[in-house]
Amino acid sequence: MQKKKVIIIGAGIAGLASAIRLQNLGFEVEVYEANSYPGGKLTEIHKNGYRFDCGPSLFTMPQFVEELFEVSGKKISEYFEYIKKDIVCNYFYEDGTRFTAFADQEKFAETASNIFEVEASQISRYFKKSKQKYDLTSSLFLEKSLHKLSTYFSKDTVKAITRINHLDVNTTLHAVNKKQFKDKRLIQFFDRFATYNGSSPYLTPGIMSMIPHLEQYYGTFFPKGGMYSITKGLYQLALDIGVTFCFGNKVDKILIENGKAIGVLSRSITIEADIVISNMDVVPTYRKLLIDQKAPEKTMKQPRSSSALIFYWGIKHSFPELDLHNIFFSEDYRKEFEYIFSKKQVIHDPTIYVNITSKNESNDAPDHCENWFVMINVPGNEGQDWDKIIEISKKNILKKLSRILKKDIEPLIEVEEILDPRKIESNTQSYQGSLYGSSSNNKYAAFLRHPNFSQKIRDLYFCGGSVHPGGGIPLCLLSGKIVSELIQNEYSL
Ligand SMILES: Cc1cc2nc3c(=O)[nH]c(=O)nc-3n(C[C@H](O)[C@H](O)[C@H](O)COP(=O)(O)OP(=O)(O)OC[C@H]3O[C@@H](n4cnc5c(N)ncnc54)[C@H](O)[C@@H]3O)c2cc1C
Structure with missing residues (x-):
């Protein structure tokens, strides 16, 4: 029997995951990617002896990457290696407080109780509750389609619904943290999750206090060779099992006939397929590739998650007090970063993230030098004067880091690259350059995210950070899993 053909639009992390799973299920999979490289946001740059991971820096839930090698019958160690980190992150507060967040929960609680006004047992209770929330809801909100009736008949769903009062859905993350802790610094720590x-702690529901559980229970990891090795490993795996990639092939239209997706148009050529999956952000998928179809306007109008402004700096100095991940909090970020936000925009906490992979990978920077990835969260691109924002932000960031690290940073910068929301949008087609699709700034957000399939067009599916279950590497990988399961069920494989 002839194999059914699947076209995937985009070789982002979710596109790669969907391709690997469907190829393993016996489909013939072709991936059309606008860029000349795979990975979308998960990519890298090299400049003058420095290597930088461009997008994600935090790797959690590696089991979802492992699964892709398992289902392909391949040994992950031949493609990709990673280590568990003992220190999750170093935190620097304006008042001089320094806090090292250990992966080990007991050590974390003990260190926190030595620094903040808190008992170790309070921290342990918080993590326990965080775990309960995750255990109750993960199978419903993350691992299944929320838009299929069968999901609601499962035992897990019924259990989650009966315990809804324990999930803090009617309050905000900040309110939950304020209730639990007295120390402002600790509240800020737990708010940042x-x-x-890409949401705001003042708006996102209290159920999000489950996120620290992912870090503290499952751990944080670092891939050998940097975050880009995730892309490299999955791309190589996909090639080895027979997936075809067409790079530099932007898809301009999804072809629909009699309410069914029948292929795509790329470089004025029609390519037929039995199934089409879009890994492109769902907003431009409708606005650019499906212009003749009615778009789900409510979904299109969901507020977007934050974007980011990133400086990649080659620093000719070594800072022993910094680790792979470092966070610099602002005491009054409204004052410090007010210029970034218009009145109507939600202010996220523009914490400064400084990630330095050369702490783990000596090839990422020349000797005695470090590759700094310096990021602040900013709102999505709505035509702001980004050049001005970049100029002011650079000054502010340098002033702050120099003050806290007690060293003038600017003269140490020998290499610089900048990524802003405009470029994130043009490089990956993510609407407004958002990092994680729509935000989770209200309790209905999970239900308002676009499903992994079209409710109107047969054989059209969606994966990636802008659709269910959301953004971030683990969730994008899960969207690939949900899509492949939906197709498997549809075709009764
Ligand atoms: C700066 C930054 C920091 C982040 N930090 C983290 C982190 O620490 N941890 C974490 O887990 N996540 C993080 N994320 C989020 C994470 O990177 C994303 O959620 C994830 O990589 C998105 O993957 P995706 O599959 O949705 O596709 P994307 O990465 O958005 O890629 C989509 C792909 O589709 C292609 N495409 C789009 N339209 C077309 C078309 N018409 N034709 C052909 N190809 C097309 C694009 O070129 C692109 O390659 C971060 C993101 C950024 C940008």
Whole structure:
């Protein structure tokens, strides 16, 4: 029997995951990618002896990457290696407080109780609750389609619904943290987990306090060779099992006939397929590739998650007090970063992230030098004067880092590259350059995210950070899993 053909639009991490799973299920998979390289946001740059991971820096839930090698019958160690980190992150506060977040929960609680006004047992209770929230909801919100009736008949779903009062859905993450802790610095610490899905702690529901569980229970990891090795490993795996890639092939249209996706148009050529999956952000998928179809306007109008402004700096100095991941908090970020936000925009916490992979990978920077990835969260691109924002931000960031690290940073910068929301948008087609699709700034957000399939057009599916279950590497990998399961069920494989 002839194999059914699947076209995937985009070789982002979710496109790669979907391709690997469907190829293993016996489909013939072709991936059309606008760029000349795979990975989308998960890419890298090299400049004058420095290597920088461009996008994600935090790797959690590696089991979802492992699964892709398992289902392909390949040994992951031949493609990709990673280590578990003992120190999750170093935190620097304006008042001089320094806090090292250890991966080990007991050590974390003990260190926290030595620094903040808190008992170790309070921290342990917080993590326990965080775990309960995750255990109750992960199979419903992350691992299944929220838009299929069968999901609601499962035992897990019924259990989650009966325990809804324990999930803090009717309050905000900040309110949950304020209730639990007295120390402002600790509240700020736990509030920052809202940025993991580009939301605001003052708006995102309290259920998001499950996020620290992912870091503290499952751990954080670092791939050998940097984050880009995730892309490299999955791309090589896809090639080895027979997936075809067409780079430099932007898709301009999804072809629909009698309510069914029948292929795509790329470089004025029609390519037929039985199934089409879009890994392109769902907003431009409708606005550019499906212009003759009615778009789900409510979904299109969901507020977007934050974007980012990143400086990649080659620093000719070594800072022993810094680790792979470092966070510099602002005492009054409204004052410090007010110029970035218009009145109507939600202010996320523009914490400064300084990630330095050369702490783990000596090839990432010349001797005695470091490759700094310096990021602040900013709103999405709505035509702001980004050049001005970049100029002011650079000054502010340098002033702050120099003050806290007690060393003038600017003269140490020998290499610089900058990524801003405009470029994130043009490099990956992510609407407004958002990092994680739509934000989770209200309790209905999970239900308002676009499903992994079209409710109107047969054989059209969606994966990636802008659709269910959301953004970030683990969730994007799960969207690939959900899509492949939906197709498997549809074709009764
Ligand atoms: C600066 C930054 C920091 C981040 N930090 C983290 C982190 O620490 N941890 C974490 O887990 N996540 C993080 N993320 C989020 C994470 O990178 C994304 O959620 C994830 O990589 C998105 O993957 P995706 O599959 O949705 O596709 P994307 O990466 O958005 O890629 C989509 C691909 O589709 C292609 N494409 C689009 N339209 C077309 C078309 N018409 N034709 C052909 N090809 C097309 C694009 O060229 C692109 O390659 C970060 C993101 C950024 C940018």
